[in-house]
Amino acid sequence: SQTIHQWPATLVQPVGSPLSLECTVEGTSNPNLYWYRQAAGRGLQLLFYSVGIGQISSEVPQNLSASRPQDRQFILSSKKLLLSDSGFYLCAWIQGLHPPLSSYGYTFGSGTRLTVV
Amino acid sequence: KNQVEQSPQSLIILEGKNCTLQCNYTVSPFSNLRWYKQDTGRGPVSLTIMTFSENTKSNGRYTATLDADTKQSSLHITASQLSDSASYICVVRSSGTYKYIFGTGTRLKVLA
Numbered sequence: 296s297q298t299i300h301q302w303p304a305t306l307v308q309p310v311g312s313p314l315s316l317e318c319t320v321e322g323t324s325n326p327n328l329y330w331y332r333q334a335a336g337r338g339l340q341l342l343f344y345s346v347g348i349g350q351i352s353s354e355v356p357q358n359l360s361a362s363r364p365q366d367r368q369f370i371l372s373s374k375k376l377l378l379s380d381s382g383f384y385l386c387a388w389i390q391g392l393h394p395p396l397s398s399y400g401y402t403f404g405s406g407t408r409l410t411v412v
Numbered sequence: 413k414n415q416v417e418q419s420p421q422s423l424i425i426l427e428g429k430n431c432t433l434q435c436n437y438t439v440s441p442f443s444n445l446r447w448y449k450q451d452t453g454r455g456p457v458s459l460t461i462m463t464f465s466e467n468t469k470s471n472g473r474y475t476a477t478l479d480a481d482t483k484q485s486s487l488h489i490t491a492s493q494l495s496d497s498a499s500y501i502c503v504v505r506s507s508g509t510y511k512y513i514f515g516t517g518t519r520l521k522v523l524a
Contacts (some may be wrong), residue, residue, distance in 0.1 A: 338516045403452075403456050408453065
């Protein structure tokens with residue numbers, strides 16, 4: 296069965312420090328991978344998606360970057376965190392093509408609560 | 413502008429009672445609508461998916477309805493349990509842009 300792992304679960308970082316959040320998927324190959332951010336009282340915002348190794352699409356300009364060094368690994372990074380980067384970060388995957396078939400839905404990781412202080 | 417609005421923002425009910433959560437959307441052209449349950453500090457989990465031709469779909473004690481004409485969906489929870497305490501998120505997919513538009517969710521609290 297397919298599983299998605301995301302870590303760490305919580306993170307408190309000072310402003311200006313770097314960030315690295317990791318997400319891995321097991322039990323499938325060539326998944327479409329996504330990073331979402333959920334700010335308090337707001338809907339999930341798509342940050343990045345990847346359809347394959349080294350292929351990254353950015354949805355919104357921001358202080359963050361993403362990389363996909365391996366087929367089932369997706370990393371969210373920042374060189375210098377801002378206070379506004381605080382939020383709940385979710386990794387997700389969908390199988391198949393991109394854009395995915397309409398019947399396919401996201402499988403989300405358990406999330407990372409990032410607090411920038 | 414494609415938007416998904418949910419109401420109420422939060423809801424408190426007693427265990428065993430029923431409740432209904434609302435989702436109104438302006439997404440066009442419409443592809444499908446999903447309801448997700450998100451436990452606190454966890455990722456969302458899909459409850460049900462509604463396509464244009466479906467009016468009602470059940471998943472255990474959860475029943476989703478869709479009125480594509482008025483662009484409204486509801487999620488009805490029957491005989492609520494403490495474990496139903498969570499945020500419920502409505503997500504609409506646009507077939508035009510293939511994008512998923514997320515609502516801000518309804519936070520449900522079930523009290524013993």
